[in-house]
Amino acid sequence: MASVILSARGLTRHFGGLRAVDGVDFDLQTGDIHALIGPNGAGKTTFVGLLSGRIPAQSGTIALAGEDITRLPAHARVKKGIAYTFQITSVYPRLSVFDNVALAVQQTATRDLASDVAAALSRVNLADRATQTAGTLSYGHQRLLELGMGLALRPRVLILDEPTQGLASGEIANFKQLVRSLAPETTVLLIEHNMDVVMDLATRITVLAAGRHLATGTPSEIRANPAVQDAYLGGHDASA
Amino acid sequence: MRIWTLHLFTLAVLAVLLATLPPYHATNLARILVLAVFAIGYNLAFGYTGLLSLGHALFFAAGVYGAALPITYLGLPQLPALVAGLLAGGLVAGVTGLLALRTAGVSFMIVTLMFAQAGYLTLLYFGPVTGGDEGLVLPDAAALLPGLSADVARATIAYALFSAALLSSLALVQSRLGRTLVAIRENEDRSRMLGYNTFAVKLTALVLSGLFSGAAGAAYALLFGYAGASFATIQYSILPMLWVLMGGAGTVLGPLVGTAAMFYLVDIAGSYTTATLLFVGVALVLLILFAPKGILGTIRERWLTWLP
Amino acid sequence: MESAVTAATLALTAVGLSLVFGVMRVVNVAHGEFFMLGAVSAWFITTWVGGPAWASFLVALAVAPLFVAALAALADRIVLKRLDYEPEATIVATIGLMYIFQQAALSFYGPQAMPVEPPFNFRIQLPWFGYSAYKLSVILFATLVLIGVWLFLTRTKAGLVMRATQVDRETAQAFGIDVDRVYAGVFALGAGLAAIAAVLIVPIQQAHYLMGHDPLLLAFITVIVGGLGSLRGTIIAAVFIGLSDGLIAFFWSPTLAKILATLLVAMVLVFRPQGLFGAKQA
Numbered sequence: 001m002a003s004v005i006l007s008a009r010g011l012t013r014h015f016g017g018l019r020a021v022d023g024v025d026f027d028l029q030t031g032d033i034h035a036l037i038g039p040n041g042a043g044k045t046t047f048v049g050l051l052s053g054r055i056p057a058q059s060g061t062i063a064l065a066g067e068d069i070t071r072l073p074a075h076a077r078v079k080k081g082i083a084y085t086f087q088i089t090s091v092y093p094r095l096s097v098f099d100n101v102a103l104a105v106q107q108t109a110t111r112d113l114a115s116d117v118a119a120a121l122s123r124v125n126l127a128d129r130a131t132q133t134a135g136t137l138s139y140g141h142q143r144l145l146e147l148g149m150g151l152a153l154r155p156r157v158l159i160l161d162e163p164t165q166g167l168a169s170g171e172i173a174n175f176k177q178l179v180r181s182l183a184p185e186t187t188v189l190l191i192e193h194n195m196d197v198v199m200d201l202a203t204r205i206t207v208l209a210a211g212r213h214l215a216t217g218t219p220s221e222i223r224a225n226p227a228v229q230d231a232y233l234g235g236h237d238a239s240a
Numbered sequence: 241m242r243i244w245t246l247h248l249f250t251l252a253v254l255a256v257l258l259a260t261l262p263p264y265h266a267t268n269l270a271r272i273l274v275l276a277v278f279a280i281g282y283n284l285a286f287g288y289t290g291l292l293s294l295g296h297a298l299f300f301a302a303g304v305y306g307a308a309l310p311i312t313y314l315g316l317p318q319l320p321a322l323v324a325g326l327l328a329g330g331l332v333a334g335v336t337g338l339l340a341l342r343t344a345g346v347s348f349m350i351v352t353l354m355f356a357q358a359g360y361l362t363l364l365y366f367g368p369v370t371g372g373d374e375g376l377v378l379p380d381a382a383a384l385l386p387g388l389s390a391d392v393a394r395a396t397i398a399y400a401l402f403s404a405a406l407l408s409s410l411a412l413v414q415s416r417l418g419r420t421l422v423a424i425r426e427n428e429d430r431s432r433m434l435g436y437n438t439f440a441v442k443l444t445a446l447v448l449s450g451l452f453s454g455a456a457g458a459a460y461a462l463l464f465g466y467a468g469a470s471f472a473t474i475q476y477s478i479l480p481m482l483w484v485l486m487g488g489a490g491t492v493l494g495p496l497v498g499t500a501a502m503f504y505l506v507d508i509a510g511s512y513t514t515a516t517l518l519f520v521g522v523a524l525v526l527l528i529l530f531a532p533k534g535i536l537g538t539i540r541e542r543w544l545t546w547l548p
Numbered sequence: 549m550e551s552a553v554t555a556a557t558l559a560l561t562a563v564g565l566s567l568v569f570g571v572m573r574v575v576n577v578a579h580g581e582f583f584m585l586g587a588v589s590a591w592f593i594t595t596w597v598g599g600p601a602w603a604s605f606l607v608a609l610a611v612a613p614l615f616v617a618a619l620a621a622l623a624d625r626i627v628l629k630r631l632d633y634e635p636e637a638t639i640v641a642t643i644g645l646m647y648i649f650q651q652a653a654l655s656f657y658g659p660q661a662m663p664v665e666p667p668f669n670f671r672i673q674l675p676w677f678g679y680s681a682y683k684l685s686v687i688l689f690a691t692l693v694l695i696g697v698w699l700f701l702t703r704t705k706a707g708l709v710m711r712a713t714q715v716d717r718e719t720a721q722a723f724g725i726d727v728d729r730v731y732a733g734v735f736a737l738g739a740g741l742a743a744i745a746a747v748l749i750v751p752i753q754q755a756h757y758l759m760g761h762d763p764l765l766l767a768f769i770t771v772i773v774g775g776l777g778s779l780r781g782t783i784i785a786a787v788f789i790g791l792s793d794g795l796i797a798f799f800w801s802p803t804l805a806k807i808l809a810t811l812l813v814a815m816v817l818v819f820r821p822q823g824l825f826g827a828k829q830a
């Protein structure tokens with residue numbers, strides 16, 4: 001059995017009366033590509049926000065490779081190896097593509113910034129756009145840029161919030177290939193509505209519904225799980 | 241390469257001007273250079289890091305009094321006093337930042353404004369020591385560099401300080417730290433999720449900004465022989481903002497351009513009216529309405545995209 | 549008595565500032581200058597109108613705030629609207645306006661301080677104290693104006709529209725509210741309230757082109773201590789600050805009191821941004 005790199009116990013976050021994340025237990029196995037799915041508003045973004053430290057937890061604990069990081073601020077968690085890409089694309093639109101990635105690369109022990117940035121850019125096929133202003137890239141390229149920034153941090157855990165949203169099908173194929181190439185050095189936690197991507201990539205799947213943990217298992221186990229089918233059929237999943 | 245050439249060329253032109261202009265104009269230029277150092281400091285916080293402060297008068301005044309008080313009461317020589325002023329500016333900026341940077345945007349503006357106001361009132365409260373609004377008269381600028389006339393000493397010190405400030409700010413904004421400052425201005429949330437301790441970076445920026453401001457305040461007091469509480473009034477927080485807006489926020493040469501432009505604008509206006517602050521007001525409104533990028537910011541956008 | 553007058557005029561000035569911030573999210577640094585313009589135009593009006601003191605004063609009380617309000621509406625249209633009310637840009641712009649109004653007053657009115665005669669000048673003699681009838685009427689009038697503002701905001705359609713815009717600008721727009729007009733109206737109302745306070749105070753203090761500074765600072769303190777954008781908090785804070793003003797001055801020098809007050813404001817913003825009296829938000 002593989003080791004657990006990131007785990008959560010009883011993780012909770014309410015917004016007023018709304019139980020966005022409600023006592024979730026969760027284990028991320030080292031080297032997995034783990035998909036997090038659930039209907040809109042299930043609490044997926046909030047949940048990974050708690051893991052990455054963007055949102056403070058109300059109760060529960062989070063551990064990275066056995067170390068309690070519940071009280072650690074977000075930037076310190078990134079330094080420890082948890083990288084995060086936003087559901088709503090978040091790059092530096094007025095800076096060059098080079099500077100965007102350099103800001104990630106210079107956070108690692110780098111000797112030669114320029115060549116490391118070039119390497120990071122070619123991983124996401126953006127090498128020829130280094131001097132372009134990021135805001136002028138197409139939407140798909142901006143998502144790739146953000147992914148490239150996350151990868152350039154050389155994280156142990158990479159959290160991707162709906163990375164394929166708005167991508168063309170050719171871009172999605174490239175994306176799948178890229179994510180597959182990350183394993184097993186980088187563990188990937190992937191929020192995804194596109195079930196083809198999930199079933200293709202994921203080695204394990206967790207389902208959230210209404211802030212609660214519903215099921216975890218292999219793709220075939222999840223497909224066969226009646227509770228999951230209920231949640232999806234009863235819920236309002238728009239984009240599956 | 242062309243970046244360094246441009247800046248070294250600018251410094252060379254300034255040296256020639258200082259050496260050849262008649263004393264009255266050379267002294268004006270020295271004044272502009274010292275105030276431009278203040279603007280360079282302000283630009284680091286506002287132009288590069290996006291920290292819109294309304295309290296930089298406090299850092300400038302910390303430099304003024306950080307130099308003036310030891311000279312007046314401890315008999316400290318002039319050049320060490322300059323260093324004391326620089327450090328005082330950085331220290332006060334650090335303390336201010338520790339509190340004020342817990343807020344952002346409009347609250348940050350008001351908190352820094354209030355701190356500066358409290359600092360001004362404190363200078364008044366301790367009037368017997370600080371001279372209050374009357375101020376303290378300091379030794380003549382000639383005491384700075386023994387053997388030289390006051391005019392020459394003034395020009396030399398102003399020039400040396402400005403060159404150091406310009407080149408170090410250029411090096412800074414081209415460094416990794418400089419890139420990080422801009423990143424925080426552009427997207428703080430993303431920067432945090434790239435592992436930057438944004439609070440610490442902003443505090444660093446503010447302290448650096450305070451060091452520049454403090455050095456400028458100290459030099460201003462020493463070169464022109466006067467320290468007064470009026471340097472802590474809100475006006476001295478507004479002016480560097482105006483200079484930077486005019487020259488171009490987030491450009492290395494913008495502070496110099498803006499300070500010089502505004503200086504001569506007010507100078508010319510002063511021969512027509514006593515209400516010179518009117519021009520400050522009109523310039524602020526027009527800039528923010530029609531040219532928020534300032535002179536060099538506009539030039540960079542249109543023509544010289546490589547301008548740092 | 550002195551303190552009650554301070555509290556009353558401060559409440560007017562601060563409610564004006566608070567309204568503008570609450571509805572428009574604009575920190576109006578020129579607010580003190582609207583106060584000053586109210587006082588200075590009251591001087592001009594009483595001087596021009598002449599006649600008995602009470603008559604010219606009444607004219608000033610009616611006309612000066614309207615004039616200042618119109619000026620504010622104009623400033624909103626020409627400057628603030630074009631900045632799309634972007635918070636930091638509007639602060640810079642209102643700083644510019646502050647200098648423009650101040651220096652315009654210096655040019656047209658001059659550097660001297662000039663008094664306006666009070667409309668009536670007798671004392672109400674009670675068994676123990678004598679009260680200036682004018683000061684009493686200032687308190688009364690300010691209270692009436694504040695009640696009027698309150699009724700306007702809560703009971704009239706225009707007030708409802710303002711509050712709807714405050715809650716959500718986009719939705720208000722979607723429901724066909726002319727947000728531009730609301731903003732111009734709110735900005736004018738805020739400036740007008742400061743001008744009313746100033747007209748009330750000129751017979752006690754004198755009109756001067758730099759007189760806007762202290763009211764601005766005090767109004768800021770009041771609005772922040774009361775909780776940004778909360779009218780009830782603002783009024784409570786104004787009464788509290790106005791009344792304690794005299795008390796504080798009794799123990800400390802005015803300068804020390806001001807130092808402590810400004811530091812208090814800074815600390816409130818840093819550690820309790822909802823204000824001392826505001827409820828904590830989730």
Ligand SMILES: Nc1ncnc2c1ncn2[C@@H]1O[C@H](COP(=O)(O)OP(=O)(O)OP(=O)(O)O)[C@@H](O)[C@H]1O
Pocket residue numbers: 015018020038039040041042043044045046047087
């Ligand atoms: N900052 C917030 N304040 C209040 N409510 C919030 C906040 N963030 C999220 N919510 C609410 O919490 C619930 C969970 O939101 P979350 O974004 O985590 O869902 P999600 O599973 O990522 O949905 P989607 O698939 O649409 O991205 C939603 O009802 C949302 O409206």
Ligand SMILES: [Mg+2]
Pocket residue numbers: 044045046087161
């Ligand atoms: Mg989501």
